[in-house]
Amino acid sequence: MEKSNQPNIPELLENSRLRVTDVCDMPPEILYVGDSVIGTLGNFSASTGKAKSKKTxxxxxxxxxxxxxxxxxxYRANLPTDKSRILYVDTEQSPYHCIKVIQRILRLAALPLDFQxxxxxxxxxxxxxPQTRIAIIEQAIYGTEHLGLVIIDGIRDLAYDINSPxxxxxxxxxxxxxxxxxxxxxHTVLHQNKSDDNSRGHIGTELNNKAETILQIAKDSINKDMSIVSAVHIRAMEFEKFAFRINDDALPELAEDYVPDGEVAPKGFDYQELTSEQHRQxxxxxxxxxxxxxxxxxIxxxxxGYGSIGxxxxxxxxxxLxxxxxxxLMIVQEGKAYRFNHNFYY
Incomplete structure (x- = not known):
């Protein structure tokens, strides 16, 4: 007689029963923003944001x-020794651009680029x-020893229809x-709707309901070169939003000068502090x-430049300044670079 593939419901029922006298260990904390926990072992989280918000x-x-x-x-991380390996899955980009992502990770970690x-x-x-992607990811998850962290950059691509319940x-x-x-x-990545800040499709709804933490990455409304990171949903203590920009080495760099909403911004530069000619010099x-x-x-x-005039x-x-x-318009931005406008009007 063939062995049945049907689940043993009585056994599953017994294994699912919890008693007040049971002892359950607190899940190990591995990912933080400052002192706020955003990721623990045995749970999942997500980053959401509109296109070009610098989610990757x-x-x-x-x-x-x-x-x-x-x-x-x-971001601060502390993976246990027996959970120190990381699996990064990209579902959207070509191998060429995936290599760029690997290089960016290693450069941020100050690791050599000539050795994997x-x-x-x-x-x-x-x-x-999508079906094959899920099968490959599952094989990697169950076949990788000492695995602690998995990134799925593009969870939308694991489904044929993101609106299918x-x-x-x-x-x-x-x-x-x-x-x-x-x-x-x-930790997964999902786009937001173009018209609002909601995660796309039914997958987004399910993520919001089940995830431990939902991070939002959004472009600053004034400075489009700045990306703001905040917690849309977090089970632990909320963290203060922060910002980063892409520096001249094409790496994300913390924007120390960013002022969160509700705080007093630094006083603007006084128009009368310097003359037009001093600025020009x-x-x-x-x-x-x-x-x-x-x-x-x-910067x-x-x-x-301003130090040279005292x-x-x-x-x-x-x-x-x-x-x-x-x-x-004394300096003007062209793409990601700035130049001096010699014909400025003060």
Whole structure:
């Protein structure tokens, strides 16, 4: 007689029963923003955001922190020794762009680019069907020893129809099964609707209902080069939102000058503090070596330029000055670079 594939319901019932006298260990905490826990083993979380909000850049910082057991941007990671391996799954990008992601992770972690770390496994699944992608991921999750953290960049691509209730429920059930049985943490990425801040489709609804933490990555309404990270949903203590920008090395960089909503912003640069000619002298020195500067280069060059005329400003004052100069069109932005507008009107 063939063995039945039907589940043993009485056995499952007994294994599912909890008693007040049972002792359950607290799940190990592995991912933080500051002192706030955003990820534990046995659970899953997600990052959401609109297109081009730098979600993947944000994820690389989380992975880099996990690889070094330290802090990158505001993310702090602490994977147990027996859960130190990381699986990164990309469902959207070509192998060429996936290699760029790996390189970005290693650069953030200050690791060499000519050697693949044994702690990082990377899968590029763009060419496969959703069903095949799920099968490959499951094989990797159950076949990778010492696995602690799994990134699924593009969970939408694990479903044929993101608005199908049954397909979405089955997929979220898979996440809960994988995290529980393997005692790992899974962090997924999902786009938001164009018209609002809700995660896309029925999958988004299920994620919001079941995830331990939902992070939102959004472009700043004023400075489009700035991405803001906040918690839409978090079971633990909420963290203060923070911001990052992409620096001249194409890496996410913490924006120390970002001021969260509700706090008092630094006072704007005083129009009467310097004359038009003093600004012109300082800006001429700022752009003396290069006609076009990236954001990081600009901040440092402004320090030197205004220092050369006797005004040695700190970083906070310089960032306030930069906003003033941009608003007055004394410097203009072209793409991700800035240049001196010699014909400015003060």
């Amino acid at each position: 850049f944000n994820i690389t910082a989380i992975v880099a922190a996990a690889m070094i057991g330290g802090t990158v941007l505001r 770390p044994t702690s990082l496994e990377f899968l590029a699944l763009r060419k496969h069907t 049954s397909e979405s429920t089955n997929l979220i059930t898979k996440l809960m099964q994988w995290t529980d049985e393997r005692q790992i943490h899974i 300082a800006l001429t020195e700022t752009f003396r070596k290069k006609e076009s500067l990236g954001y990081g280069e600009l 440092e060059a402004l320090k030197e 005004y040695k400003y700190g970083r906070n004052k310089i960032t306030t 930069k906003v003033f100069l941009s608003n007055k």
